Amino acid sequence: MLDKAGVKVQTPLMKTTKAMTIRLTDEQAEALETVASVEQRAVSDVIRAAISEHIESRRKDPSFQEDLKARLARARRLLARQAGSE
Numbered sequence: 001m002l003d004k005a006g007v008k009v010q011t012p013l014m015k016t017t018k019a020m021t022i023r024l025t026d027e028q029a030e031a032l033e034t035v036a037s038v039e040q041r042a043v044s045d046v047i048r049a050a051i052s053e054h055i056e057s058r059r060k061d062p063s064f065q066e067d068l069k070a071r072l073a074r075a076r077r078l079l080a081r082q083a084g085s086e
Helices: 026-038 043-059 062-084
Strands: none
Touching (some): 043 062
16 A cells, blocks of 8 residues: 555554554654644654665665674574574
8 A cells, every 4th residue: 555655555454563662852753743744644654654664675775684694694503502502
């Protein structure tokens, strides 16, 4: 689904949601509220769209993907070492 600005937004259909709390500076909060107001959207919708865009950019970022693979490999090594010590 696309929002009013043409950004792909994930809408949770029959999915559980998780409430989270973020802390913003006064300036960030005011800017966020302004964007939401101008786009005639809920602040939470603007935040979800921004998070979706950020995650998608990481999925397409080769450097991020390499770092992710390295962390997964390290975790596997640690788990294997732990399993061998029991």
